């Protein structure tokens with residue numbers, strides 16, 4: 387067996403305990419072979435490692451999961467801020483996206499993936515376009531992803547709208563299982579208001595036929611909920627259910643304005659919610675009832691959303707924001723504790739996306755991050771889980787491993803040329819803005 391040993395650290399186990407342990411990773415299988423005291427791991431493996439990662443003074447955690455983003459939007463980071471969702475999309479973001487080329491999307495995806503590997507994220511869900519380019523980046527960079535082509539049909543001719551739905555289904559069929567199975571796909575209509583009913587019906591039926599889940603933005607703002615209630619006399623989650631889009635493998639971004647009946651419906655259906663606290667605060671969309679969703683038994687994951695509404699892809703920030711906002715929303719300092727946000731960013735994310743990972747235990751996918759605790763802002767260590775939620779940053783990650791491969795070692799990303807990626811993305815972004823201004 388070709389094996390990698392993560393040695394000398396403290397390990398966050400699935401039950402939330404943190405224990406001094408080594409981790410043996412089977413690189414051929416991409417799975418965790420053994421977790422335990424060094425001599426236990428020696429006994430379990432019976433041979434010396436091919437490679438070791440030093441985790442001394444560090445915390446070994448499951449690779450973080452960014453369960454909702456638009457990764458190539460890194461090119462629009464800081465391009466348009468301080469506006470609510472609808473005018474932000476219509477006045478700034480969509481006109482800029484109209485000028486994006488596949489090469490731009492590849493450059494933006496490389497930048498976003500670089501940022502995610504550096505901050506300990508090993509899996510993400512992406513809704514965008516030119517997804518073959520995003521898949522190529524994921525393949526080269528070594529992480530896992532659930533990818534889908536985002537469909538918008540408002541203001542489109544019928545033929546164009548149909549073609550957009552078809553494109554999303556074709557992408558879902560063709561890319562599923564790519565990158566040695568690290569890439570899975572979904573049908574991704576943008577939202578229940580930006581895609582017309584007949585296109586939603588057609589697309590969801592196609593998704594069921596293809597056996598891929600549905601991912602969309604749901605109940606993000608009141609501006610999005612109200613027209614559905616006015617026109618249909620039912621709440622968005624009931625509408626989604628009537629479209630057959632409320633399945634156990636489906637996952638919805640945001641879920642900010644969900645009422646009690648919708649929370650119950652989500653829980654019964656097993657549809658996961660991806661909470662995006664930074665985006666919800668920045669666009670002033672509202673406060674998701676995260677405590678209530680979790681109490682009802684809904685799988686809750688965390689997402690950064692795109693870098694234009696965050697403005698970074700650091701899931702550590704998202705954990706902190708989720709805990710803070712969750713307390714404010716529940717008017718209860720005990721709501722959404724550190725352990726909850728850590729679970730949401732790891733196992734919750736993997737479960738929502740239906741991807742392996744999220745747990746450090748024998749047999750699980752070898753997706754992990756090693757967080758350096760040797761820093762002033764992480765001293766003293768009363769409770770490492772508290773630090774993950776409240777004090778650590780993505781830049782505290784030393785090593786990142788996905789599917790048994792080391793993607794970053796001692797803060798150096800091995801699968802991408804960081805300087806070249808940054809330069810390419812910066813150039814693509816400035817050329818893009820020039821095109822938008824002269825369009």
Ligand SMILES: N[C@@H](CCSC[C@H]1O[C@@H](n2cnc3c(=O)[nH]cnc32)[C@H](O)[C@@H]1O)C(=O)O
Nearest residue numbers: 456479513514515536537538603665691692
């Ligand atoms: N095929 C579509 C692309 C949709 S991709 C998904 C879209 O979601 C947009 N987006 C980013 N963040 C958010 C958000 O928070 N809520 C809703 N949409 C968002 C993003 O800018 C992108 O246009 C088209 O041709 O326009």
Ligand SMILES: [Zn+2]
Nearest residue numbers: 603639691692
């Ligand atoms: Zn989004």
